[in-house]
Each structure stands twice: as C-alpha cells, then as structure tokens.
Amino acid sequence: MTALHPQTRVVHPPVIEPVGSRPVGVPIYQGHLFTLDTGGDLAAAFQGPDEAFFYGRMGNPTVRSLERAVTELEGGAGALAASSGMGAISTVLTGLLGAGDHVIAQTALYGGTYALLQDLAGRWGVDVTYIPGDDPAEVAEALRPTTRLLYLETVANPTTHVTDLPAFTAALQGTDVITVVDNTFTPLLCKPIEHGVDIVVHSTTKYLSGHGDVVGGIAVFADPDVRRRVWKHSLDLGTTAAPFAAWLTIRGLATLPLRVARQSASALDIAGRLAAHPSVTRVHYPGLEGHPQHETARRLLPDGAGGVLAFELAGGREAGGAFSESVRLIGLGPSLGAVVSLVLHPASTSHRQMDAASLAAAGIGEGTVRLSIGLEHPDDLWADIEQALAKAT
Numbered sequence: 001m002t003a004l005h006p007q008t009r010v011v012h013p014p015v016i017e018p019v020g021s022r023p024v025g026v027p028i029y030q031g032h033l034f035t036l037d038t039g040g041d042l043a044a045a046f047q048g049p050d051e052a053f054f055y056g057r058m059g060n061p062t063v064r065s066l067e068r069a070v071t072e073l074e075g076g077a078g079a080l081a082a083s084s085g086m087g088a089i090s091t092v093l094t095g096l097l098g099a100g101d102h103v104i105a106q107t108a109l110y111g112g113t114y115a116l117l118q119d120l121a122g123r124w125g126v127d128v129t130y131i132p133g134d135d136p137a138e139v140a141e142a143l144r145p146t147t148r149l150l151y152l153e154t155v156a157n158p159t160t161h162v163t164d165l166p167a168f169t170a171a172l173q174g175t176d177v178i179t180v181v182d183n184t185f186t187p188l189l190c191k192p193i194e195h196g197v198d199i200v201v202h203s204t205t206k207y208l209s210g211h212g213d214v215v216g217g218i219a220v221f222a223d224p225d226v227r228r229r230v231w232k233h234s235l236d237l238g239t240t241a242a243p244f245a246a247w248l249t250i251r252g253l254a255t256l257p258l259r260v261a262r263q264s265a266s267a268l269d270i271a272g273r274l275a276a277h278p279s280v281t282r283v284h285y286p287g288l289e290g291h292p293q294h295e296t297a298r299r300l301l302p303d304g305a306g307g308v309l310a311f312e313l314a315g316g317r318e319a320g321g322a323f324s325e326s327v328r329l330i331g332l333g334p335s336l337g338a339v340v341s342l343v344l345h346p347a348s349t350s351h352r353q354m355d356a357a358s359l360a361a362a363g364i365g366e367g368t369v370r371l372s373i374g375l376e377h378p379d380d381l382w383a384d385i386e387q388a389l390a391k392a393t
C-alpha cells in the first residue's frame with residue numbers, strides 16, 4: 001500500500017493494547033465503536049450482554065468491569081449498569097411489566113420510583129397495590145393471579161423503615177413473582193439476593209461512587225435469563241451507562257467498605273447524641289434500640305445500619321427548615337451517600353407539595369430532618385448540629 005496522506009493517518013491513529021504487561025486499574029474505554037473481523041462475528045455480538053463489544057449502547061469494557069464488580073458485591077449472576085438510578089429502575093420495571101400486570105410495592109418509596117409507578121398505572125394499565133411493608137401477610141393478601149412484581153426498599157427514605165426481606169421473599173415462595181429491591185442505602189451491609197430477592201437496584205450516584213461526582217445506576221440479577229430480557233429492553237430505551245461515569249464509580253468502589261463502615265459508625269454515634277438532645281423528640285435510625293425494626297436491622301444489617309438517619313424537631317416545620325439552613329459544615333442538599341455530610345428537610349423541600357396529613361401518611365413529620373453522614377470527624381459534625389439546633393429552637 002502506498003504511504004497514507006496525513007489527512008487519512010490522523011483519523012487512524014495507532015491503538016495501543018498492552019502486550020506483555022497489564023494495567024492495574026481499569027482503563028477508560030471512551031470510544032463507542034469496536035470493529036470486528038467478520039459479519040458473522042458482528043451478528044454473534046448482537047446476541048447478548050456478554051458478547052464481543054461493537055457499539056457503546058450495547059456494551060463497553062469499562063462499563064462491563066463495573067457490572068462484574070457490583071455483581072460480585074451483591075452475589076448475583078450479572079448486572080446492567082445504567083445512566084442513573086432511575087435509569088436502572090425504569091429499565092427493570094418497564095422491561096418486565098406490561099398492560100394488565102399487577103405490582104405490589106411498599107408505600108415508603110423513593111419519590112422517582114413512586115412517580116414512575118403512578119405513571120405506569122395511569123398510562124400503561126399496570127395495577128399497583130401499596131403495602132406498608134411491615135408484615136409479609138400483606139403480600140399474601142395483595143397477591144393476584146396477575147401479580148408479576150414485588151418492589152421493596154431495604155431501608156426507606158427518610159423514615160429508615162427496614163423491610164424484612166427474607167420474610168417477604170418467603171411469602172412468595174412457589175410463585176413466579178419477581179422481587180425487586182432498592183438497596184441504595186445499604187450496599188455491602190445487606191445483600192438482598194442472599195435473602196431470595198431476584199433483582200437489586202442501586203443509585204450508584206450515592207454510596208457506590210460515593211464522592212458526589214457521578215450520576216449512575218445499576219441493576220444486579222439473580223437470574224441470567226431475566227437479565228437478558230432487561231438487557232434487550234435497555235437497548236431500546238438507551239439507558240446504558242457511559243464509560244467515564246462507570247470508571248468514576250469503579251474508583252469509588254475501592255473505598256466503599258471503608259466509607260460504609262465509617263459512615264455507619266458515625267451515624268450511630270450522631271443518632272445517639274441526637275436522641276439525648278432536649279430539642280429532638282424522636283430519632284429514626286435502625287441501629288438504635290428504640291427503632292421499630294431494630295430487631296430486623298440486627299439480623300439484616302449486622303455490620304451497621306448505614307449512614308442515613310432522620311430526627312424530629314419539637315418546633316415542627318419552622319424548626320426543621322431553620323435547622324437545615326443553619327448548618328455550616330453540613331450541606332443542604334437532596335442527595336446522600338457522599339463523603340460530605342448532607343441535610344434535607346423534606347417538608348420544605350422534596351415533599352413540600354404535601355400537607356401535614358399526607359406527610360404523616362408517608363411517615364414524615366413536618367419537623368423531620370434527614371441527615372446523610374459523611375466522612376467528617378463525628379465531633380465536628382456534632383458541633384455543627386448543636387449550633388444549628390440552638391438556632392432552630
């Protein structure tokens with residue numbers, strides 16, 4: 001072949017694959033396109049989520065590294081990473097549900113998940129029954145011949161309600177109802193698949209990436225056939241994760257065990273101090289003995305109850321709002337699971353459209369404040385909380 005012109009050369013740069021050595025960290029495969037040797041190879045690559053790479057929406061080596069890593073953490077058969085937590089949740093739900101199907105879901109749900117289920121009910125003809133999630137008998141009572149899916153959260157927001165996953169999956173034994181659990185609040189601390197759950201979803205935006213620099217999600221599957229069905233649907237929706245977001249999440253995973261252990265220990269410490277404070281009427285943290293599901297938490301979350309807690313201020317809505325605006329070190333923001341601590345007053349922010357009665361129905365008081373505990377020293381956090389409590393009451 002004659003020498004190529006510079007114009008041709010620059011669009012075909014040498015692609016260097018390491019030979020004789022290996023990278024220690026996972027490389028970022030930012031490109032969306034891989035070429036194959038034959039048409040037959042390309043046809044084969046279309047067949048499933050673990051075939052050769054060819055087009056970024058169908059698979060990417062960096063994204064697959066993340067999927068393998070989280071599959072191992074959750075003890076699943078495979079995973080699908082998504083562009084956000086809601087991307088993972090919507091892909092799973094719309095991939096498995098059709099018109100006329102029935103879903104049983106816990107009442108205390110992440111707001112986006114609740115909105116999605118309401119939308120599926122209104123426009124797709126999916127029937128949804130909401131249950132408190134306190135007693136597995138609720139499932140037996142709600143079960144219909146058309147029930148396809150049970151949707152739960154290990155620890156609910158912001159009430160820190162803990163769902164007894166093994167009891168609920170046992171209630172569905174002998175049926176082919178698929179159980180989906182949002183485990184965003186308790187990665188590593190709880191492995192829902194060990195308790196009979198079929199699909200675990202995470203917002204990797206939170207603890208898995210952990211540094212507040214990524215939006216992402218992932219679904220981990222116990223059954224490879226269910227994963228394949230959802231994978232096919234994900235191609236239609238285009239909810240696939242981007243390589244750089246996957247890479248940042250992989251980097252975050254390296255410190256996940258250390259972060260989760262420290263955040264759980266600090267949250268327990270702060271919860272105890274709050275419980276002893278005169279302006280605080282109640283603390284919601286599953287690690288505290290007075291918590292309604294403390295016994296379940298000891299079984300399900302033996303190594304720690306996570307980094308999120310909530311508490312009630314005697315001064316109601318006004319005090320909750322004032323507290324959330326008086327903290328200095330702790331940031332006011334609607335996220336959680338980051339290295340920095342965050343506060344949220346649901347009644348004046350995320351749930352402000354709800355009146356006192358509907359808040360109460362969701363288990364949220366007007367003075368409920370949620371804290372996501374980060375990696376700061378607990379004494380520094382407590383000093384900030386104490387001065388904000390003084391201002392709010």
Ligand SMILES: *Cc1c(COP(=O)(O)O)cnc(C)c1O
Binds near residue numbers: 085086184203205215
């Ligand atoms: C944040 C969150 C989600 C949604 O995740 P995004 O990454 O924001 O789409 C879902 N479930 C829970 C429990 C969450 O905290």
